Amino acid sequence: MNRFWLGSLLAIGAAATGTALWWLREPPAPPTIDSRADYRLEGFEMTALRKDGSEGFTVVGPLLERDQDAQVTTLTEPRFGFPGEAPGQRWDARSATAWIGPDNDEVRLEGGVEMLAPQEGDGRQARFSTDHLSVFTESERVRTDAAVTVTQGRSILQATGLDVDMQAKTYELLADVDATFYPEPSGRPAAAAGDSRR
Structure with missing residues (x-):
C-alpha cells in the first residue's frame, strides 16, 4: 500500500474517531432554576382582575x-397603576420589590415606596413616600404602619401609619403627625397644622 492510501485511511480514521467522541460527549448541565418558582417572566407587563372582572391593577x-407552593408572585422594581374613581385616573406606585397575594387582592410594596395619587382639579397630586405599604384591591384601600411622608403642593406631612381610601381620595395619618404648610402661590388658604385627615 502506497503512502497516499495509508495517509487517506489515517485521516478517515481520525475523522471517524472525532465524530464518535463528539456524539458521546456528556450534554451540558441545564441552567439552574429556583425550585420554588414554577415560572419567571423578564421584561413583563401584566393586568390583574378583581373578582368581578374589573381591573385590579396593571x-x-x-x-x-x-411561587407554586405559596401561590404568591414576587416582583423586582415594579411600576404599578391602580384605577382611580373616574375613568382614566390612576394611582401610580413603584418600589424596589413587591409581593402579590394568591387572589391578587393584596399587593405589598417594599423598599423605597413612592405612590402618586390622581391629579386634583387644580393640578396638584399627593405623593406618599414610605418603606413599605399594602394595597388592597378589592376594598380599594392603602395601608402602612411605617413612617410616611406626604407631599402635596408645597405642604409636607410626616407621620407613622397611613390609611388611604382610593375611591374617595382621602387619607388619614395615624400617629406622630408633624405638618409643615406653606402658602400656595394662588393665595389659597392652607389647612390647619396638625390636621391628620385630608
Whole structure:
C-alpha cells in the first residue's frame, strides 16, 4: 500500500474517531432554576382582575417570579397603576420589590415606596413616600404602619401609619403627625397644622 492510501485511511480514521467522541460527549448541565418558582417572566407587563372582572391593577417590571407552593408572585422594581374613581385616573406606585397575594387582592410594596395619587382639579397630586405599604384591591384601600411622608403642593406631612381610601381620595395619618404648610402661590388658604385627615 502506497503512502497516499495509508495517509487517506489515517485521516478517515481520525475523522471517524472525532465524530464518535463528539456524539458521546456528556450534554451540558441545564441552567439552574429556583425550585420554588414554577415560572419567571423578564421584561413583563401584566393586568390583574378583581373578582368581578374589573381591573385590579396593571404592573410592568424587569422580573416576575411565581411561587407554586405559596401561590404568591414576587416582583423586582415594579411600576404599578391602580384605577382611580373616574375613568382614566390612576394611582401610580413603584418600589424596589413587591409581593402579590394568591387572589391578587393584596399587593405589598417594599423598599423605597413612592405612590402618586390622581391629579386634583387644580393640578396638584399627593405623593406618599414610605418603606413599605399594602394595597388592597378589592376594598380599594392603602395601608402602612411605617413612617410616611406626604407631599402635596408645597405642604409636607410626616407621620407613622397611613390609611388611604382610593375611591374617595382621602387619607388619614395615624400617629406622630408633624405638618409643615406653606402658602400656595394662588393665595389659597392652607389647612390647619396638625390636621391628620385630608
